[in-house]
C-alpha cells in the first residue's frame with residue numbers, strides 16, 4: 001500500500017492553521033461539514049472526514065479504512081500494537097487484553113480500590129479549601145487506577161503519569177524534537193522493565209489484571225506484544241478520563257441549574273458523562289489509511305490515501321445533535337462517537353465511565369462543600385487531536 005501524502009484527485013483543499021485548531025477547532029469543523037465534508041488539509045497531511053454519518057460508514061468498513069497507518073508516530077514510539085493493527089492480529093491482542101475492563105470485572109475487581117484511592121486523594125486536599133482538580137485529583141486518580149487494572153504493582157501513580165506524558169508527547173512529535181524522543185525512550189524502557197516483572201509475577205500467580213490476562217491468553221501473546229500494548233494503554237488511559245472529568249465538572253460549575261438537577265438525581269451522572277464526552281471529545285480525531293479505492297463524501301479516494309476520522313466534529317453534527325454546541329445532559333439520546341466505533345471501540349470505556357461518573361464527580365460534589373470555580377486565567381480548553389482543560393482551579397469551604 002503506497003501512501004500519497006497529497007490530496008486525492010477532486011478532493012477540496014482547505015488550509016487550516018494548527019494554532020487556531022488548538023485554541024478552538026469547532027468553527028472550522030462546522031464550515032468543513034457544511035462545505036467540504038471530506039477535505040485535504042495540508043497542515044495535517046490527511047483528508048479530514050467530518051460528518052457523523054460518513055465517520056460511522058468508515059468505521060463499519062475496517063477492511064477498507066485500515067488502522068495500519070504507514071509511518072505513524074505511535075508505531076515509532078511504542079512498536080506494533082492493537083490500535084494500529086487490523087484483524088486477525090488486532091482481534092488476537094484485543095481478546096487477550098480486554099476481559100479485565102468489562103463492566104462486571106470493573107464492578108467486582110476494581111471499583112472498591114478506585115473508590116479508596118479517590119477518597120485518599122480528597123483526604124489529602126480537603127483541608128486546603130482550594131486545588132487544581134486536574135493536577136491534584138483527576139490525573140493521579142486515573143493514573144493509580146490504570147496501574148491497578150494493568151497489573152503494574154510496583155509503579156506509582158506519579159510514574160504512570162510521567163510515562164503517559166512522555167508517550168503522548170512522542171505521539172505528537174511532528175516537529176521531530178530529539179529531547180521528546182529521548183524522554184519517550186526512557187519511559188518505554190521503564191515500562192518494559194515494569195511489564196516484564198509484572199508478567200513474571202502473573203505467570204506464577206494470576207491476578208485478574210490486563211497483563212495477567214495477556215500472559216494466560218488462549219492464543220499466545222509474546223512479552224514484547226504485552227509491553228507495546230501496555231505502552232499504548234498508558235499513553236491514552238490517563239488523559240482521556242482526566243479530561244472528561246475536568247470538562248464535565250467545569251461545565252456543571254458554570255451551569256448551576258443543570259448541576260442542581262444532577263445532584264437531585266444520581267442516575268443523571270451517566271448522562272453527564274456521555275454528554276461531556278460528546279460535547280468536548282477527549283480524542284478529537286484518529287487516522288486511517290485506505291486499502292483500496294473508495295468513494296466517500298463525494299470524493300473517490302485512491303488506495304493508500306490518508307484519512308483522519310474527526311470524531312470531535314461528528315459529535316457536533318447538527319443533523320444528529322440539535323443545538324450541538326450546547327452542553328445539555330438532558331438531550332435525547334443519540335449515539336456519540338467519543339469512544340470510536342467498529343473493532344477498535346475503546347477498550348477502557350467502562351473503566352472510564354465508572355471512575356468518572358460513578359466516583360469522581362459524585363465525590364467532589366458531596367465532599368467539597370460549596371465547590372466553586374476560582375476563575376483562574378490559566379483554566380482554558382486546549383487542543384484538537386486531544387482536547388481538555390489545562391487546569392481546573394476551584395475553591396470550597398475547608399472543613
Ligand code: HEM
Nearest residue numbers: 082083237240241244283286338339340344346347348352
Ligand atoms: C473517557 C475516556 C476515554 C475516551 C474518550 C477514549 C477514546 C478512545 C477512542 C476514540 C479509541 C479508538 C481509537 C481508534 O480507533 O483509533 C480508543 C481506543 C482504545 N482505548 Fe480508549 N478512551 C478512553 C479511556 C480509556 C481507558 C481508561 C483505557 C484503558 C483502561 C483505554 C484503552 C483503550 C484501548 C486499549 C484502545 C484500543 C482498542 C483497540 O484497538 O481495539 N481508553 N479509546
